[in-house]
Amino acid sequence: MTGQGKQQEVQTGFDDQQVFNELMVALSMALDMDARGKLFHAWRVALVAGRTAAEILPDKVSDVFYAGLLHDIGAMGLDDHIVHQMISGAPATDPVILQHSEKGAAIVRELPALHEASRYILEHHEHWDGTGTPSHKRHHQLTVGGQIVAVADQLDILLRLHARDEGKKALEIIKSRAGTVFMPEVVEAFLAAVAETPYYQVIQDYDNLPFLMEETLAALPAVDCRHPQPLRATVRIFAKIIDAKHRYTMGHSQRVASYALKLAQAVGYGEPELADLEIAGLLHDFGKISVPNRILDKNGPLDKHEWTIVRKHPARTAELLTIIKGLKHLAWVAAGHHERYDGKGYP
Ligand SMILES: [Fe+2]
Ligand SMILES: [Fe+2]
Ligand SMILES: [Fe+2]
Structure with missing residues (x-):
């Protein structure tokens, strides 16, 4: 991690061990x-x-x-x-x-x-x-x-x-x-x-x-971290886990996070908003873990029931991020990724 990254970690100001615990709990809940x-x-x-x-x-x-x-x-x-x-x-x-x-x-x-x-x-x-x-x-x-x-x-x-x-x-x-x-x-x-x-x-x-x-x-005693990792590094691995669910989404969350970061830098955001946006980008599809691969892999158009399940995933993302106290404030930032300017988006 770069010096700048380290500074960003400090600025998030959360207890990394607690966020780590709650990330795991949220992940198991999604599963x-x-x-x-x-x-x-x-x-x-x-x-x-x-x-x-x-x-x-x-x-x-x-x-x-x-x-x-x-x-x-x-x-x-x-x-x-x-x-x-x-x-x-x-x-x-x-x-x-x-x-x-x-x-x-x-x-x-x-x-x-x-x-x-x-x-x-x-x-x-x-x-x-x-x-x-x-x-x-x-x-x-x-x-x-x-x-x-x-x-x-x-x-x-x-x-x-x-x-x-x-x-x-x-x-x-x-x-x-x-x-x-x-x-x-x-x-x-x-x-x-x-x-x-x-x-x-x-x-x-x-x-x-x-x-x-x-x-x-x-x-719970803290895990024995032989290689202690800052929160954002853990969240990046976490995003890989989310993406690993489905073969078409390899690298998707990481890319969304880096585009979001670049756009935010371009409009002049500073820290800690940049750190927040990267994490929201990395976790935006968290709720997709609960959508069966049968639906994500379907060859052909989804029926009404299948669409209902797919459209629930941002709300699930919000529900899961709400469990993580240190990331709670990002729940609806991450979950808003299918909303549209004209109001025709979801959830
Ligand atoms: Fe098992
Ligand atoms: Fe089991
Ligand atoms: Fe999504």
């Missing part, structure tokens, strides 16, 4: 939006995984938590949410689904602060006995963090499948899988982590989840 609404799968997995890590892997709580938040990011853009696929019970044979752990790990590895988390994401469908995917690793070839995310993921799927008995059946099933699907010590730590309150019931109260998330984030 969990589909036609059926908000699933909160990623949040629930992260909350349980972080709590389990506090029992057995206390110095990696943040890495495990982020791995939980982003574990299914490799499934971004799939027609149906990965959760529904898992709940259907049919063995996953679709190669795109089978690749989601590897794809997700590769995406998250782009963020230097999340290298450790990416290792856990890679392993979240591996089994203790070697019957999992993608590498059939077994026993101590597996990381404890990866096994924690696997258990937390399984809990959320089972809670959906067995919703009627407040989660007791889900816990029994996980217990019975110690030593086959899961590392026994991880199951033990997980049971201790969810026993109090009991936590597996607390996470089923969707109205309470945003508060629980806020409270957990506030207590």
Whole structure:
């Protein structure tokens, strides 16, 4: 980063760690939006995984938590949410689904602060006995963090499948899988982590989840940044993640940001507006993550229903940026990118 860039970072005046946390939370929220609404799968997995890590892997709580938040990011853009696929019970044979752990790990590895988390994401469908995917690793070839995310993921799927008995059946099933699907010590730590309150019931109260998330984030230790990155560098990588959803949008957000920056310079904007505009440009299509690739890839004109979904993406961008306190003021700057001077734009 140039000296000028550094100065711009300072002038934004936000706590980068907090913005980073909230960016991740917003990203996981975007991944969990589909036609059926908000699933909160990623949040629930992260909350349980972080709590389990506090029992057995206390110095990696943040890495495990982020791995939980982003574990299914490799499934971004799939027609149906990965959760529904898992709940259907049919063995996953679709190669795109089978690749989601590897794809997700590769995406998250782009963020230097999340290298450790990416290792856990890679392993979240591996089994203790070697019957999992993608590498059939077994026993101590597996990381404890990866096994924690696997258990937390399984809990959320089972809670959906067995919703009627407040989660007791889900816990029994996980217990019975110690030593086959899961590392026994991880199951033990997980049971201790969810026993109090009991936590597996607390996470089923969707109205309470945003508060629980806020409270957990506030207590989360900072990630071990071996290569600490300023906010704008993180947001640039983030834009790459948004663009990676769809093959036609490669580099789109980065280009929009640099055009916006040049135009703003030309009309005489100074800092911190320039920094703000670059970030708004980088994140303008954030809400597009929730539009299925089936629609974005469609060969031919979109029908009315498909258009309705596409036209929602700027409002979703605003909704997601509102979660990030340090970027909240940019929500409607970013979300206004399909508005028109004559009022015929959207949203
Ligand atoms: Fe998964
Ligand atoms: Fe999952
Ligand atoms: Fe857009």
